[in-house]
Amino acid sequence: MRRIFHPILILILLLAATFSLATLVQPRAQGWDKRGKSGNVLTLLLGDSRRMFANHFFVKADVSFHSGYYPSIFDQAEKPKGSGHMTSEEGSPEAEEHERKMSFLGEPRDWVERFGRHFFITHHTHLENGNEREILPWLKLSAELDPQRIDTYVVASYWLRNRLGKVSEAEEFLRQGLRNNPNNYELLYEMGCLYNENYHDSSRARHIWELALRRWHEQEPAKKEPDLIDLDKITIHLARLEEHEGNWDRAIEYLEAAMKSSPNPDVLRQQIEELKAKQRDPKTAKESSRG
Amino acid sequence: MDTILETKNLRVEFKAQGSRQGKKIAVNDLNLKVYAGEVFGFLGPNGAGKTTTMNVLLGFVNATAGDAFLFGVNVREPIARQRIGYLPELTYYYKFLTAEELLRFYARIFRIPSAETEKRIDELLKLVELEHARKRPIKTYSKGMQQRVGLAQALINDPDLLILDEPTSGLDPLGRMKVREIIQRLKNEGKTVFFSSHELGEVETVCDRVAIINQGQLKVEGRVADLVEQYQANLEMIFLKIIGYDVQIPMAPGPSATTLREQHTPKMQQTTALHS
Amino acid sequence: MNTVFALATVVIKELYRRKDFYVLFVMTAVITLVMGSVSFFNDPKIVRYLKEICLLLIWISALVIAIGTTARQIPAERENRTIFPLLAKPVTRGQVVAGKFAGCWLACALALLMFYVFFCVISGTREGNWSLLQNFQAFWLQCAMVGVVVALVLLGSVIFTAPSSNATISFVVVIGILLLGRHLNQVALHQPEPLRTLVYTIYFLIPHLEWYDVRDFVIYDQGAIAWVDCLLATLYAAVYATLLLFATWLVFRRKPLNL
Numbered sequence: 001m002r003r004i005f006h007p008i009l010i011l012i013l014l015l016a017a018t019f020s021l022a023t024l025v026q027p028r029a030q031g032w033d034k035r036g037k038s039g040n041v042l043t044l045l046l047g048d049s050r051r052m053f054a055n056h057f058f059v060k061a062d063v064s065f066h067s068g069y070y071p072s073i074f075d076q077a078e079k080p081k082g083s084g085h086m087t088s089e090e091g092s093p094e095a096e097e098h099e100r101k102m103s104f105l106g107e108p109r110d111w112v113e114r115f116g117r118h119f120f121i122t123h124h125t126h127l128e129n130g131n132e133r134e135i136l137p138w139l140k141l142s143a144e145l146d147p148q149r150i151d152t153y154v155v156a157s158y159w160l161r162n163r164l165g166k167v168s169e170a171e172e173f174l175r176q177g178l179r180n181n182p183n184n185y186e187l188l189y190e191m192g193c194l195y196n197e198n199y200h201d202s203s204r205a206r207h208i209w210e211l212a213l214r215r216w217h218e219q220e221p222a223k224k225e226p227d228l229i230d231l232d233k234i235t236i237h238l239a240r241l242e243e244h245e246g247n248w249d250r251a252i253e254y255l256e257a258a259m260k261s262s263p264n265p266d267v268l269r270q271q272i273e274e275l276k277a278k279q280r281d282p283k284t285a286k287e288s289s290r291g
Numbered sequence: 292m293d294t295i296l297e298t299k300n301l302r303v304e305f306k307a308q309g310s311r312q313g314k315k316i317a318v319n320d321l322n323l324k325v326y327a328g329e330v331f332g333f334l335g336p337n338g339a340g341k342t343t344t345m346n347v348l349l350g351f352v353n354a355t356a357g358d359a360f361l362f363g364v365n366v367r368e369p370i371a372r373q374r375i376g377y378l379p380e381l382t383y384y385y386k387f388l389t390a391e392e393l394l395r396f397y398a399r400i401f402r403i404p405s406a407e408t409e410k411r412i413d414e415l416l417k418l419v420e421l422e423h424a425r426k427r428p429i430k431t432y433s434k435g436m437q438q439r440v441g442l443a444q445a446l447i448n449d450p451d452l453l454i455l456d457e458p459t460s461g462l463d464p465l466g467r468m469k470v471r472e473i474i475q476r477l478k479n480e481g482k483t484v485f486f487s488s489h490e491l492g493e494v495e496t497v498c499d500r501v502a503i504i505n506q507g508q509l510k511v512e513g514r515v516a517d518l519v520e521q522y523q524a525n526l527e528m529i530f531l532k533i534i535g536y537d538v539q540i541p542m543a544p545g546p547s548a549t550t551l552r553e554q555h556t557p558k559m560q561q562t563t564a565l566h567s
Numbered sequence: 568m569n570t571v572f573a574l575a576t577v578v579i580k581e582l583y584r585r586k587d588f589y590v591l592f593v594m595t596a597v598i599t600l601v602m603g604s605v606s607f608f609n610d611p612k613i614v615r616y617l618k619e620i621c622l623l624l625i626w627i628s629a630l631v632i633a634i635g636t637t638a639r640q641i642p643a644e645r646e647n648r649t650i651f652p653l654l655a656k657p658v659t660r661g662q663v664v665a666g667k668f669a670g671c672w673l674a675c676a677l678a679l680l681m682f683y684v685f686f687c688v689i690s691g692t693r694e695g696n697w698s699l700l701q702n703f704q705a706f707w708l709q710c711a712m713v714g715v716v717v718a719l720v721l722l723g724s725v726i727f728t729a730p731s732s733n734a735t736i737s738f739v740v741v742i743g744i745l746l747l748g749r750h751l752n753q754v755a756l757h758q759p760e761p762l763r764t765l766v767y768t769i770y771f772l773i774p775h776l777e778w779y780d781v782r783d784f785v786i787y788d789q790g791a792i793a794w795v796d797c798l799l800a801t802l803y804a805a806v807y808a809t810l811l812l813f814a815t816w817l818v819f820r821r822k823p824l825n826l
Contacts, residue, residue: 064615068783074750109752112775116749118796119708119778121789130612137607137616160608169608349655351824369657377655383648385577387584399573400656444652454655 042145054146061138061155068121075104132159143177150186153177157190167198185219188212189234202241209238228261235261248279295452295483296325296348300357303343303507317343319507320357325485325500327451330478332498332515333487336534340507341487342380345456349377361452373401376450380457382441386430390421390440393429394447401448415443418473434461442473453477455486459493471497495519495526505534570658571666578670579677582636588678591628595682598624599689614693615786621689622782625682626709630741632678633713637671637720638734641819650824661816664721668812671717676710700791705781708797711804712779716741718811719774725819741776748777774807 042050063070105122108114127134139156142149153174160170171194177187189212196205213234220226239254255272259265303318318340325331335341346352347359350366364371384393391412398408416422419439424432429440438461445453458474459467467490474484474497488494494501495515502512510533511518515526522529582588599621607613641663644650653663683706691697719740723733747754751770755763778800781792 064787067787067789072750074753109756110771112771113749113752115796115799116775116778118792119781119784119800120749121783121787133608133610133613134615136610137605137613140607156608164608164610166608166610173608349651351651351654369659372655372657375655377652379648379651379655381648384652385581385649386647387581388577392580396573396577397652397656399576400570400658402569441652 046145050145051149054142054144054149054152057138057142057145058149058152061135061142064135064138065127065132067125067127069124071104128163130164132163135159143173147177147180150177150181150184153187154190157194161194161198167194170194170198183215183219185212185215185234186230188215189230189237192234192237196237196241202245206238206241209234209241213238231261232258232263243275248275251275252279292326292328294324294360295327295362296323296331296485297360298323298344298347298357299359301344301347301354301359302356303340303347303352304355316507318347318354321504321507321509323502323509323512325452325483327483328478328481329499330474330484330497331486332494332501333485333504334491334494334501334530335487335504339504339534341504342456343507344504345454345487348454349375374448374451376445376448376453378441378445378453378455378458380460382434382437384429384437384440384444387428389426389428390416390432390443391425393440394444397444397447403448411447411449415446418446419443420469435463435466438462438466442470450482452483452485455484455488457488458486459488459490467493491525491527491530501526503530503533510534570662571669574658574663574666575670575673578636578640578667579674581670582632582674582678587632587635591631592678592681592685595621595624595628596685599685603689603693614690617693618686618690618786619782621686622705622785625679625686626780626782628682629675629679629709629713630716630738633671633675633716634720634734634737634741636674637667637717638724638730638737640667640671641721641724642728642730642733645824654824660820664812664816664819668717668721668808671721672710672714675713675717679706679710679713696788698785698788701785701788704792704797705785708779708781708792708800711801712776714808715774715776715804715811718808718815722811722815722818725815725822744773744776745780746777748773748775774804779804 046053059070103124105117108117136156136159139152143152143156146152153176157170157174160166160173171191174187174191174194178184178191181187188208192205192208192212195201195208213231216227216231216234220231235254235258239251239258242248242251242254252272252275255268255275259268259272262268298321301318301321301323302316304314304316306314321340321344323344333341333344343352347354348361348366350369350372353367359366361371362374366372385396388396394412394415395408398411403411412425416425419442421436421439421443424436429437432440442458445455453474455474458470462470471493474486477484478497498515500512500514501518503510511529513521518529519525522532524532599617602620603617607616641650644653644663650663654660683702687697687699687702690702716737720733720737723737724730727733727736748770751766751773755766755770758766783789784792
């Protein structure tokens with residue numbers, strides 16, 4: 001009986017010691033690792049490496065967009081930089097540049113490569129006819145892993161509202177992005193586009209774009225290379241909106257602001273002239289807006 | 292009489308690990324004959340070369356020089372093993388198979404027709420008393436049961452020559468008796484049995500002829516009765532004498548005796564006289 | 568052939584009596600079904616991600632089964648001494664090698680068949696399009712690849728003493744070929760001599776297992792591959808596997824049976 005008794009006592013003693021130490025160590029340990037404070041399971045498991053996985057899944061979305069035709073790490077130079085091509089319109093300069101860069105395969109160098117090309121995708125296509133939905137799971141996963149990646153929300157929102165007819169889902173996703181990235185002007189801009197193009201709520205779109213413009217001016221000028229392309233987009237969209245509403249002064253004001261950052265100032269100058277003409281002759285302006 | 296098993300100047304050398312000489316001679320110019328229908332005991336101390344000789348006969352090891360034949364066919368040919376059954380000393384079989392499946396597998400290798408296979412499986416499992424366990428995986432068997440499975444698989448092709456390596460090793464007295472009965476039965480059926488054993492009492496009981504090897508060389512070969520008569524001693528005493536323990540047995544050349552070399556050994560008390 | 572198939576049957580029995588296949592199959596099924604139950608933006612028609620995940624799991628499982636099963640065949644026979652009663656029968660070492668290969672390959676092919684049936688059911692019910700031809704091609708080519716892998720691992724099993732080291736090295740080699748095999752010629756071009764020649768030699772000598780990975784065709788509905796190409800790829804795999812098996816026999820026939 002004694003022999004059995006002693007090991008049990010030792011076990012109880014060890015358990016008591018463990019719990020006591022835990023109560024001592026716990027308050028100190030809380031400051032060691034920020035990961036533990038995160039409520040997100042993925043952050044807890046992966047830490048900062050989740051951003052790497054998020055990037056991988058974003059690239060996966062791009063691969064899916066191209067139906068498997070994608071340069072490898074050995075074709076790095078030709079890899080699409082950024083995600084502009086995923087939302088660019090056919091025929092745009094961005095799209096044409098992308099088309100050129102995606103011709104990375106070239107002629108096969110030997111018989112092994114020639115034969116091997118029968119077993120992987122060798123032609124460049126983009127998803128269409130509703131199949132764009134197939135990129136969504138990867139974008140969703142990417143957003144879960146890196147909620148601070150803005151591209152993910154912008155690209156997903158674009159396809160959801162423009163091609164897949166899921167405007168409310170796009171709005172919800174953008175709102176999720178804004179909750180994770182408050183005051184991000186890119187997301188605000190995209191939200192404005194959604195309200196303008198899909199809900200046809202120009203008043204709300206105006207407010208959101210104006211907010212985006214304010215946020216741009218708060219965040220970008222301090223940077224070494226401010227993102228002028230986004231400024232250009234926001235101001236031009238505001239200009240178009242004001243033009244559509246018949247607010248010529250406001251439209252001209254925005255176009256003049258856009259000229260400072262636009263790569264095509266002459267085009268904008270001409271558009272300003274046209275607007276001024278319309279301002280002088282409202283009848284002509286009404287007819288042209290009906291047309 | 293037909294020669295079932297024969298070795299001619301059989302020599303097997305291995306590279307000796309850690310030895311200055313560079314090679315070890317496991318079998319040294321062994322000339323052996325086993326005739327049809329006899330039970331032949333292959334004896335020797337540990338490391339004498341018995342297992343190596345068996346390995347050559349079974350094709351596990353290639354001879355360095357000389358030849359070995361089974362049924363007149365060189366052992367290098369797989370067909371030489373068509374009519375033999377082999378029971379290894381350490382019995383390990385596929386643990387995930389049942390006894391029935393194992394026997395069916397080996398029967399298929401011998402191209403035994405299915406109907407005949409099933410009949411033989413039933414007979415053999417009954418013979419080795421494993422009917423109750425035929426559907427259990429071998430991993431659930433005791434050592435004795437595994438030994439009996441081994442015996443069953445050695446007999447699946449109704450072999451004309453049975454090669455047994457320490458067949459009674461690890462068996463209880465009942466098991467050993469059953470093995471002796473099986474060997475006797477096989478002999479009565481005209482089969483040839485070639486086996487090695489350290490149980491000299493059993494060897495003396497069942498064997499017609501024996502050969503004793505030591506350090507790779509054949510020391511004596513002959514009928515058990517002749518040797519016993521010649522040395523006027525039991526097989527164990529003869530064995531000890533031949534491998535170099537000084538047992539004071541007066542010797543005389545006999546019809547099948549090989550010349551002995553005496554070595555310095557601890558003295559034994561028993562003295563016998565040889566009859567010419 | 569009778570002996571070879573008898574040996575193959577034993578290997579197949581071993582596979583389905585071990586737990587490996589069932590664990591991998593259940594894991595694949597559970598992960599696929601869980602991922603399939605997730606709703607992305609309220610769109611029930613999204614299916615390609617599911618096909619991609621399922622096929623990835625199938626490929627991983629196939630490699631685990633193939634390499635794991637094959638790596639232990641001959642070493643286990645030697646370690647457990649079951650090789651002795653086997654070779655005491657009229658069986659040659661060449662037949663043992665052929666039998667082990669046939670058994671491992673057929674066992675993996677059967678396992679793959681189960682995986683692909685599951686995949687077909689999942690993708691067909693979700694997509695509304697069964698794509699039987701493409702799925703069959705993918706299955707067929709993967710079987711051919713598994714044949715080469717099994718032969719490679721069998722060769723490793725007679726060279727390396729420990730099954731674990733053989734399995735590890737085989738995994739690294741196979742995954743290396745799958746990921747990099749297609750690009751080695753590109754890598755070679757950027758190297759100075761003599762490294763360029765060495766890399767190019769490796770490029771031509773390795774079995775191009777990446778040819779058999781046609782998942783993209785299945786996932787992205789790119790249509791069937793030309794049957795002539797499938798046939799040539801199968802022939803290539805058969806020749807390569809035969810070469811590796813011949814090398815295995817050459818090594819094994821000189822190997823002592825004791826470990």
